[in-house]
Amino acid sequence: MTENLTLQMDDYLPLRDVVFNTLxxxxxxxxxxxxxxxxxxxxxxxxxxxxxxxxxAIRMLEQEGLAVTIPRKGAxxxxxxxxxxQDVLEVRDALDALAxxxxxxxxxxxxxxxxxxxxxxxxDATKTDDVRRIVEADEAFHDVIYAAAxxxxxxxxxxxxxxxxxxxxxxxxxxxxxxQQLIAEHKSIIxxxxxxxxxxxxxxxxxxxxxxxNAVREVIREQK
Amino acid sequence: MTENLTLQMDDYLPLRDVVFNTLxxxxxxxxxxxxxxxxxxxxxxxxxxxxxxxxxAIRMLEQEGLAVTIPRKGAxxxxxxxxxxQDVLEVRDALDALAxxxxxxxxxxxxxxxxxxxxxxxxDATKTDDVRRIVEADEAFHDVIYAAAxxxxxxxxxxxxxxxxxxxxxxxxxxxxxxQQLIAEHKSIIxxxxxxxxxxxxxxxxxxxxxxxNAVREVIREQK
DNA sequence: TCTTTGCATTTTGTATTCAATCTGCTTTTA
DNA sequence: TAAAAGCAGATTGAATACAAAATGCAAAGA
Numbered sequence: 001m002t003e004n005l006t007l008q009m010d011d012y013l014p015l016r017d018v019v020f021n022t023l024x025x026x027x028x029x030x031x032x033x034x035x036x037x038x039x040x041x042x043x044x045x046x047x048x049x050x051x052x053x054x055x056x057a058i059r060m061l062e063q064e065g066l067a068v069t070i071p072r073k074g075a076x077x078x079x080x081x082x083x084x085x086q087d088v089l090e091v092r093d094a095l096d097a098l099a100x101x102x103x104x105x106x107x108x109x110x111x112x113x114x115x116x117x118x119x120x121x122x123x124d125a126t127k128t129d130d131v132r133r134i135v136e137a138d139e140a141f142h143d144v145i146y147a148a149a150x151x152x153x154x155x156x157x158x159x160x161x162x163x164x165x166x167x168x169x170x171x172x173x174x175x176x177x178x179x180q181q182l183i184a185e186h187k188s189i190i191x192x193x194x195x196x197x198x199x200x201x202x203x204x205x206x207x208x209x210x211x212x213x214n215a216v217r218e219v220i221r222e223q224k
Numbered sequence: 225m226t227e228n229l230t231l232q233m234d235d236y237l238p239l240r241d242v243v244f245n246t247l248x249x250x251x252x253x254x255x256x257x258x259x260x261x262x263x264x265x266x267x268x269x270x271x272x273x274x275x276x277x278x279x280x281a282i283r284m285l286e287q288e289g290l291a292v293t294i295p296r297k298g299a300x301x302x303x304x305x306x307x308x309x310q311d312v313l314e315v316r317d318a319l320d321a322l323a324x325x326x327x328x329x330x331x332x333x334x335x336x337x338x339x340x341x342x343x344x345x346x347x348d349a350t351k352t353d354d355v356r357r358i359v360e361a362d363e364a365f366h367d368v369i370y371a372a373a374x375x376x377x378x379x380x381x382x383x384x385x386x387x388x389x390x391x392x393x394x395x396x397x398x399x400x401x402x403x404q405q406l407i408a409e410h411k412s413i414i415x416x417x418x419x420x421x422x423x424x425x426x427x428x429x430x431x432x433x434x435x436x437x438n439a440v441r442e443v444i445r446e447q448k
Numbered sequence: 449t450c451t452t453t454g455c456a457t458t459t460t461g462t463a464t465t466c467a468a469t470c471t472g473c474t475t476t477t478a
Numbered sequence: 479t480a481a482a483a484g485c486a487g488a489t490t491g492a493a494t495a496c497a498a499a500a501t502g503c504a505a506a507g508a
Contacts, residue, residue, distance in 0.1 A: 014295050014491065016283070039459070050493040051460090052276075056283045059240070063287030065380075071238050072460060072499055087377035094322040098314065153311035153388075156289075157381055164377075238461065264490070274463045275490090296469055296490060453506075461498070468491070476483070 015053035020060045022047065027066050027077055028167050029132075034079040038067060065164050078164075082220050085165060089213055092161045093206055099158060100192075100201045102149035107193060111148045115193065118144050119186050126179040135166075135173050141186060165216060172215035181211065239277035244284045246271065251290050251301055252391050253356075262291060262299040289388050302388075306444050309389060313437055316385045317430060323382060324425045326373035328417060335372045336417060342368050343410050350403040359390075359397050365410060389440060396439035405435065 023043070026032045038058060040051045047054070058075045061067035069075035080088075107115075118141040125137035139162075146155045172178065185208045192201035247267070250256045262282060264275045271278070282299045285291035293299035304312075331339075342365040349361035363386075370379045396402065409432045416425035 012295070016491085017295075041459070052492050052494090055460090056280060059280045059283040060287050063284050071236065071241075074460065074500095084377065087375045090322065090326070090375055091319070091378050091381060094318050095315070098318040102314070151311045151314055153308065153385075154315050157315060157385070161377075161381070240461085263488095265488085276462055276464090279490090298490065449508100451506100451508075454504090456501105456503090458501070459499085461496105463494100463496075465494070466492085468489105470489075471487085472485105473487105474483100474485080476481100478479105478481085 015049050016056035016060070019043075019047060019049065019053050019057035023057055023061060024064070024066060024163075027061070028163060030167050030170060032077050034077050034167070036077045038075040038077065040074075064160060080164065080168065080220060082217055085168065085213070085216055085220055088161055088164050089209060092158065092165075093209055095154065095158045095161065096205045096209060097202045099146055099149045099151075099154060100205050101198050102151055102154070103145045104193060104196055104198050104201060106150045107148040111144060112193060115141070115144045115148075116190060119190055122186060123183055126176075126183065131170065131174050134179075135170065138173070138182070145189075165212075168216045168219045169212060171219045172212055175215070178211070178215075182208075185211075239273050240280035240284070243267075243271060243273065243277050243281035247281055247285060248288070248290060248387075251285070252387060254391050254394060256301050258301050258303040258391070260301045262301065264298075288384060304388065304392065304444060306441055309392065309437070309440055309444055312385055312388050313433060316382065316389075317433055319378065319382050319385065320429045320433060321426045323370055323373040323375075323378060324413075324416075324429050325422050326375055326378070327369045328420055328422050328425060330374045331372040331417060335368060339365070339368045339372075339417065340414060343414055346410060347407055350400075350407065355394065355398050358403075359394065362397070362406070369413075389436075392440045392443045393436060395443045396436055399439070402435070402439075406432075409435075 023032065023038070032038070038061075040054050040058075043054050044051045058067055058069065062069055062075065066078055067075045068078045118137070122134070122137040122141050125134045128134070146158055149155070185204060188204045189201065189208070192204060247256065247262070256262070262285075264278050264282075267278050268275045282291055282293065286293055286299065290302055291299045292302045342361070346358070346361040346365050349358045352358070370382055373379065409428060412428045413425065413432070416428060
């Protein structure tokens with residue numbers, strides 16, 4: 001349920017954007033669960049704004065694939081079927097392959113240093129029990145690669161694909177037995193960039209992604 | 225059972241969606257040009273609705289990448305730089321490759337027939353001077369392939385990428401000298417599906433797409 | 449018992465209103 | 479003259495008001 005949704009007022013950011021970010025975060029963190037209704041009045045009261053910015057935020061969530069609205073019935077947090085997840089992963093697989101190829105050709109020395117630091121940050125994070133921190137460290141690692149690909153359109157599209165599955169991924173990351181494997185894969189990725197070995201990189205990224213699918217599949221199955 | 229449940233479904237489509245479709249079409253057809261301001265009052269008067277559905281439609285266009293809004297200054301039709309176009313094409317190249325691989329594995333016999341018919345439809349269209357019809361026939365041909373890929377998420381993402389460049393593509397298609405080449409390429413694609421030759425298909429799709437880039441690049445250059 | 453109907457309530461769709469901000473122009477002032 | 483200040487109109491941001499549709503439930507009818 002929607003117990004403690006609060007707005008953080010970044011001054012001068014239109015309310016619709018503040019609301020959008022708030023709802024987006026809530027959906028990704030699982031505070032708003034798939035299938036949960038997004039009732040305008042309810043959200044407006046909760047967030048202390050009128051319905052107008054709520055409605056605009058919902059339109060944005062809709063286009064991002066995080067919400068679905070049925071005309072005259074209202075919006076709800078998007079549910080994903082197993083098929084949907086498979087579809088998204090298929091797309092991410094292709095896009096990650098592209099990203100890694102681009103990044104391999106375009107990564108600067110500074111960015112390579114950044115990547116190694118992000119790798120270290122992830123390793124440190126796994127030593128804590130803070131799942132949120134671990135997830136964020138993993139995202140940060142991949143963000144460096146996407147940034148190095150120097151293709152903002154690609155980055156956008158990958159992010160939207162990532163978003164759609166992240167709320168199902170928490171469960172996967174909660175299991176500490178996978179940390180060592182993740183660390184090893186990240187290390188391989190760094191090695192691949194060091195050698196500028198595109199084929200190796202595409203391969204390891206594919207493995208890296210595939211490992212998540214079964215875990216996430218479990219979560220989705222439980223959803224029923 | 226009652227028979228005509230869907231009498232005038234358009235009456236049931238919320239105005240925001242009608243406005244969204246209208247503006248989207250106008251942008252893709254070039255009636256609203258890149259950089260042109262989208263003023264709420266102006267559009268509201270023009271379309272005979274209030275500002276509310278206009279604002280919601282603009283939020284949707286924004287997420288689709290067709291409009292850009294600066295807070296407190298308003299929205300405008302998104303401009304694309306040469307770099308943006310290159311970036312989108314890079315992404316489409318990867319996604320089309322994926323689509324063609326999926327389609328190759330999953331295409332039904334009925335869909336293959338459909339593809340051949342779409343091919344014929346395109347060939348016929350090129351015999352007219354109706355650029356709009358030619359463009360639509362080309363899109364229809366590719367739609368069959370995307371549908372055969374049986375991955376709605378992929379289809380969505382490809383469509384959004386296509387949209388972003390279509391308004392720059394009209395100029396390319398206006399030049400009749402490219403028709404024969406397009407027809408030949410479409411024939412090759414059909415041949416590839418017939419042989420189920422994935423590598424050949426990926427290659428021809430890449431060529432098919434690359435041919436567009438220089439023409440579109442010209443158009444963008446003129447935009448300045 | 450199982451529909452059907454009517455009605456009150458909730459919720460969404462759209463318009464309108466009011467407030468804040470931006471823009472361009474004119475006036476002031478150093 | 480050039481920069482700053484001030485002001486009016488235009489435009490966006492957000493709240494409120496009103497209309498239309500969906501929902502749930504209880505009573506009526508078969």
